[in-house]
Amino acid sequence: MSTPLLAVQDLVVQFPGRRGKVTEVIHGVSFDIAAGETLSLVGESGSGKTTIGRAILGLAPVSEGTVTFREQTISNISRARRRKIATDIQVVFQDPYSSLNPAMTVENILVEPLEAVGVEGGRARVRELLDAVGLPAGSARRYPREFSGGQRQRIAIARALALEPALIVCDEPTSALDVTTQARVLKLLKEIQLSTGVAYLFISHDLGVVNQVSDRIGVLYQGKIVELGEAHQVSTAPRHLYTHQLQMAAPVADPRKQRERRAERLKLLAAARAAP
Known part of the structure; x- marks a missing residue:
């Protein structure tokens, strides 16, 4: 079996609360990601999925457990070491309207991460990056405010690609977009x-x-992964009650099909509750 690109083992994330109490938001989560694979973490708001992403990126503390990347521990490492792996792990945030500096041209936005790690000739790569995300070369001279939400997210993706990373954390990258733009x-x-x-x-x-x-999906509920498996299995034959609930909550364009699907899921839920 090949060594995973990223491995999260028994991850616990805690934050200080009131009166010195500690609030634990992630409870012993484990998963791995192979090179070239897409692993999705899905769950309702507050389930802890974004916190896991932030812990991998070094933006949230790892209280217990480990995060390893290419067999090297990257949890709770120094800022200097974190900068060294910035070329390999990038992020695309949820909101394309706030993730780009409005005072910078697209060219400067794309060149900034390259210059930060000392890559020379970064400006020559701008056209290549814009082409990779389907934007014309003339976009380089424009500002984020001149683009639609979907175009801004393409710029954010281009910025993430600038350093040719091995892994990109995509934190709700389409939730702020309309359905058509989301699909694109x-x-x-x-x-x-x-x-x-x-x-x-x-x-x-x-x-x-x-x-x-x-390729695979992990279902997160109250800071724990309650189901993890191949995408087809999780989407067509989920094993956990919470996954069934997420299935019923997913919108369907045809109202009749939506009613039929929810009726079917309710039967499955009733059977699951009745099972010993």
Whole structure:
């Protein structure tokens, strides 16, 4: 069995609360991601999925357990060591309107991460990056405010690709977009993965979305992974009651099909509750 690109083992994340009490939000989570694979973490708001992503990125504390990348521990490492792996692990955030500096041109936005790690000739790569995400070369001279939400997210993806990372953490990258634009961005992510071999940790509250992009899916509930498996299995034959509930919550365009699906899921839920 090949060594995973990223491995999260028994991850616990705690935050200080009132009167000195500690609040534990992630409870012993374990999973791994292979090179070129998409693993999605799906769960409702507050389930802890974004906190896991932030712990991997070094933006949230790891209280217990380990995060390893290419067999090297990266949890709770120094800022200097974190900067060294910045070329290999990048992120695309949820909101394309706030994740880009409005005072910078697209060219400067794309060059910034390259200059931060001392890569020379970064400006020559701008056209290549824009082409990779389907934006014209003239976009380089414009500002984020001149683009639509979907175009801004393409710019954010281009910025994440600038350092040719092995892993991109995609934190709800389509939730702020309309359905049509969402589909285009998901298609773009898949095309980029096929051409570059990048791996994704895809974080979402929408099981319907992750079904389109995932190789495997982990279902998160109250800070724990309650189901982890191949995407087809989780989406068509889920084993956990909470996964069934997420299935019923996913929107369907046809109202009749939506009613039929919910009726079917309710029967499955009743059977699950009745089982010993």
